[in-house]
Amino acid sequence: MHQSEHPGQPWPHLDAEKTRTPSLGAAKIPNPRRHSLFVDDEQGVLVNILHPGHGKRPSVASLEQAGPRRMIYFDPPKTKCAVVTCGGICPGTNDVIRSIVMEAHHGYGVSGVLGVRYGLAGFIPKTDPDVMELSPTSVADIHEFGGTVLGTSRGPQDPEDVVDALERLNVGMLFVMGGVGSMRAAQAIQAVTAARGLRIAVVCIPKTVDNDIHFVSRTFGFESAVEKVIEAVRCAHVEATGAPYGIGVVKVMGRESGFIAAAAALSIKEVNFVLAPEEPVVLEGPGGFLPALEARLRRRGHAVVLVAEGAGQDLLPESGLTDASGNKVLGDICGLLISRTKAYFKERLPINLKFIDPSYIIRSVPASGADRAHCNMLGAMAVHAGMAGKTGIMVSRLHEIPVHVPLPLVTVGRKVMDVRSSAWQQVLDTTGQSRLRAEPA
Amino acid sequence: MHQSEHPGQPWPHLDAEKTRTPSLGAAKIPNPRRHSLFVDDEQGVLVNILHPGHGKRPSVASLEQAGPRRMIYFDPPKTKCAVVTCGGICPGTNDVIRSIVMEAHHGYGVSGVLGVRYGLAGFIPKTDPDVMELSPTSVADIHEFGGTVLGTSRGPQDPEDVVDALERLNVGMLFVMGGVGSMRAAQAIQAVTAARGLRIAVVCIPKTVDNDIHFVSRTFGFESAVEKVIEAVRCAHVEATGAPYGIGVVKVMGRESGFIAAAAALSIKEVNFVLAPEEPVVLEGPGGFLPALEARLRRRGHAVVLVAEGAGQDLLPESGLTDASGNKVLGDICGLLISRTKAYFKERLPINLKFIDPSYIIRSVPASGADRAHCNMLGAMAVHAGMAGKTGIMVSRLHEIPVHVPLPLVTVGRKVMDVRSSAWQQVLDTTGQSRLRAEPA
Amino acid sequence: MHQSEHPGQPWPHLDAEKTRTPSLGAAKIPNPRRHSLFVDDEQGVLVNILHPGHGKRPSVASLEQAGPRRMIYFDPPKTKCAVVTCGGICPGTNDVIRSIVMEAHHGYGVSGVLGVRYGLAGFIPKTDPDVMELSPTSVADIHEFGGTVLGTSRGPQDPEDVVDALERLNVGMLFVMGGVGSMRAAQAIQAVTAARGLRIAVVCIPKTVDNDIHFVSRTFGFESAVEKVIEAVRCAHVEATGAPYGIGVVKVMGRESGFIAAAAALSIKEVNFVLAPEEPVVLEGPGGFLPALEARLRRRGHAVVLVAEGAGQDLLPESGLTDASGNKVLGDICGLLISRTKAYFKERLPINLKFIDPSYIIRSVPASGADRAHCNMLGAMAVHAGMAGKTGIMVSRLHEIPVHVPLPLVTVGRKVMDVRSSAWQQVLDTTGQSRLRAEPA
């Protein structure tokens, strides 16, 4: 399901200029961390790790490896950080916050870490500005809870206002956790700091349960969320097999991409159909979903359908509305699917359809162990990057190695699955579904 | 939350006649179980275990204790049983099936156990009649899965047809798992067997995730379901605290009773309001839900509301429809609640409302350990009762002891919570909610 | 597994005098709790709820029902409570602490709740006396963690010293959580307060993962612990079936009683032998464990043995040592069992024996949902009892109803399983094991 699995798909536009990590300036202060192995700015991680074959030369585009630098830019005792969480809740967010606080305090000895309440809105005076001091003691146990202790909100704020607040609060490093939209906001903030010539580093940590961010193999919390989806699918399977011609329909997150649905289907074999935003949904006619579902029901007596919320939007009227984050309000694909399915089978088979929408349950649980390790690493890497004066970047894990990604590489758009990849082919194989397409007449 | 906790509430109509356990006739065959402690038909379990106070005499109404009898009615090697599961899925159903098969085979050595597919409909020829042989090997691992391996369906069938099938299949004992509706069907079946003078024992095992059956302290699967509700409530709390003026609304099962919602609220203190079918919901005005919610939000910034699906039905237009089981189709209380809440707060507070409906997830999980032990016991007790020739009864656990309950005591109606009990008072105390009632003008 | 399930076993010595609840004096202050349903001192709960049969009179011995009283003894704003946790860790302990604090503050408005650190030793100056103020805020999330936030220790302390400390701290109510040993210490403390004529109520909450306390149907945390044992047994079964002639041996807590082992065996059918302290273990010879194990292995190829740590002590030399709580140090029954098993099979079968000792894992987990509700109830009941001036008692749940139990009824000794009960017979039935006894020559 990872970018690197897409054979033959070169990374576009990765010239040396684009992958270069921006920074505030020369790092001249020795890193106070004792006994640490330091990473050199020269070390990189190859982006495209597929070798095209004998005699051909693999791409050598690389991203700067993340990690503690021998020399740092900020003087820790004089430096204050701020952390802000934006957008939807995601498992592991508190782990990252905790890791930032622990690394900043224990690893570097900064003078303080501020937590900004309720997203970027927390910076803005008129909407009840709110910051809280975060200490190793106050964050010691927060990782045992889902959500974010800072609270979150959607929507951008005027970057000038945010930078005003940063200046007033005397913040040297701003850590922004969020998705592509939040990173665009961070990019705008960084542009203002640069325009004003401020010594403020802006470092992002990718946070989205949808896994739809470029140059991130897998976002933290994604695995934890998929684990909950698997539980819901298992329940749907139990319901489907418990009644004659039982159909279990499960709705999961995924506005523009079906990563969650696909990963769940690859984990739990009880899924028979995955509907994802990346592939058009054809309901009727040869090659369509409903005839395929009928064939499955006649053959096996039950079926499970896993639907990403953004699938089949072309079948629905455009709402024309947008939410607070500026995302368009999605049409209700499951509602359509259920009514069309019932209508289709009315004269064909006495189906028993059960609909399960785990909704927020999948994103508000605490993180799994593997996600915790991931979060701990990201938090530490963000602090290392910030202390070294890197700015306008996102820390990420690419091919299992921590890297720095310049924000412009990330904010071009959301990552989606390539339905011509072997990864999506595996989904088709494991579910046994064919591509849903109108067959040529 | 148990019947026995209702002080001062005598059990109605429990004269000796009503509590007497009916049977097919004299048990004259020695029980083949070795080393077993046998229970005497004379032993009873007191129904009302509250002592009214000094000088007063407690009620002595009792139900026959369940357990293996020294003498049995059916000759095991000549006896065949049948098991059927009716109504909705409930955690632990497979455990009971397994226990019946194991006890019948290993404990008594019956000649066979038939599993009837998809509820009582499985007995009826025209709808694809279907029975499967259940052996210790075939059921060995079924308890690890939710749902029922037999499948289930809703709705009664003609008892004459069912008894025809029982005769054709040469079944001596029929075990019916289901709720009050299914037990009414079982009662009708038993009446036909009696009218025809057949040697067929009809023994019920109470199965409802709603815990709404009289003379059952707590139905199996209830605890397992509540455990999943607690998870959903925890998620709702995370969502509610993650946003300014966050409200988490969780919908749970409970058509006519709020046992699940109440038990969850007593377990997880994050619930601030429980809306149950037993107490009318008043939305506006002094003493109403919305002003109380506003007060909570202004005081604490977030709130969790737990809603049983059957709550507040008087606020909704009657649908006039019924489902396959003859239950009336409920109005959408959560839809109403959400729209009214949004309208109420529109000019008052910028709320963030998140709705979670775990729906089938709470009933299709495998059973918890405590429920497993409960199920194992019920299955064994049902076989003991059937082998001893008891008929027209339900096996149950009352005050932690297994008993036989004559079906007429059970089929009078569904159990509901007494909102004047100390149990419901505990719910009000723990949530901090007041009784929602229009205060007198 | 409950006392009430022991047919024909009348409760000894339960005359009216022994079941009467002691108190500090007349309760003359109106209970400040609004809208609460109050419980009358006259209301009782029958102890023996079995009816002996037609024409016979059931026992009417009863225990006082617990709950809020209309009139209370202590004036809340002038009253301070203290909570202390003694002995081993048990799931749900933090839930009870939280419930006490919430009820005392929100229900009554007491002036403060002190938490005593590390058991009764926390009262004693020389060993670093330590109390912490417990507020609704400070305990809000503690139930999500296992163990006890107060810490605990073993061993009694001089009751005079403890009462000195209570007087100095101006404590009106002392809540002691612990097992039989701790309740003996509480009884001694209460005796000193009585001798000194102090207005100090001593109220105990039974806390033992072993479930070995009289007049408690099931101690809190027991179910949660059994759930973890079930996990360990499942692993042992996996190991046993994964190798030829595989044997999985699981050791669980249970110094003098096998409640945990028995409950686990009743929940998970994969247990083939339960060794409990209540029944002597015979290893060799006809009717012995090893030949029975051999028969099982030859028949099925694998076996799981569940051993309570206190089983088979007569097979081991007495250590003569005692631990800090005064309990004798147990011999290593599993070590003996393993070496004897290996020796026995050396020439008989190529066994693969795997030993699993989950040890502290089963007691240090957070509580399950059902246990949480239980804990919440017990904490509230303890506060109700204390506020009403009850002293020298334990709050308990008997036959699902909260009661007050005078301490002398509890401190006579630890509860053990009756191996002639139907409950133990169920264990033998479910495992398929016979009673392990030397067969008469």
Next chain:
Amino acid sequence: MHQSEHPGQPWPHLDAEKTRTPSLGAAKIPNPRRHSLFVDDEQGVLVNILHPGHGKRPSVASLEQAGPRRMIYFDPPKTKCAVVTCGGICPGTNDVIRSIVMEAHHGYGVSGVLGVRYGLAGFIPKTDPDVMELSPTSVADIHEFGGTVLGTSRGPQDPEDVVDALERLNVGMLFVMGGVGSMRAAQAIQAVTAARGLRIAVVCIPKTVDNDIHFVSRTFGFESAVEKVIEAVRCAHVEATGAPYGIGVVKVMGRESGFIAAAAALSIKEVNFVLAPEEPVVLEGPGGFLPALEARLRRRGHAVVLVAEGAGQDLLPESGLTDASGNKVLGDICGLLISRTKAYFKERLPINLKFIDPSYIIRSVPASGADRAHCNMLGAMAVHAGMAGKTGIMVSRLHEIPVHVPLPLVTVGRKVMDVRSSAWQQVLDTTGQSRLRAEPA
């Protein structure tokens, strides 16, 4: 923790010859899988994905990418496969078995899949040879159970005997699941098939809970096992904080490497010391473990120590014994640690030490969702490789991409952690422990 994270460590000896995938011969039959995206033999995955820096050339050594080939070697309807599981139990083993069966049947339509019972011993007549037919129906639910439905055993068998059996059984593809030892056995078997000129493909799937296999980023089941270790560590932390000067010691698997211990420490921050086989343990003196533990206890009052079973072996006398797999029997490091710790603190601090050994619990659980997806992929890739005629290889996931690894690259030895890597440095950082080393005098 992954190989690729070791900066500056070039992969030794990776010339083109060594990375070339051996095969039985030309693949001339069209792959019957419909709609599948095929992988070309020319496609490779770079082994070392670190870029050494500007102006330098990264290594281009690559391994063949795994996946379905357009042309295959075996004619499916005439081809039979065999699966065998060797060595210890590991979460996800049944998932791999299931995936192999499903892919072989549904993807290719082979004539049959045999499951060999109890490891390689199942091939050998004298020790009760045993094979079972595996069908899509018989394996449908096995992934819900831990362990392996085939059973397993340790120790090699004469490769000539194994090949005799393969010939008799007419097996075309042999799938061997196991660790380095099992892959050596597979290599020997492949050598015999080659020497005899047989058309038998030998394909390995790495299976070890220890994660100690070269060219595997992370073995399947590893994450699931670490999740259980985290639970045990959390319990140890609860125990340690529940008593004055509490120390929780947790023992985990890891004979020659500390991957499990390190991964757990990176996930759960409550670990204060990790003792791994890769770094010598110094107990006393400046820089030693006991003084560091004392400092921690004096500063924070409690500590958790996580010990891989193979740590500190130089402190123990050599047993000189080996187990059935030929591994040397390890000395009891935890026993030593506990006695030395008690002795050290006897006159210093009144410690409370609790020891937890989750042992088999961590390896016999079912797999987590992420591991399931991994297993499903590996099973399918193994079938693709075998059908294409690849032999003498292991399928693996390297940098998140499936690859073929020639067995000689794997059987040179077990992978261990590089204690000079940034990964191990992260462990030191997160625990706060220093390297345990005798400081120079």
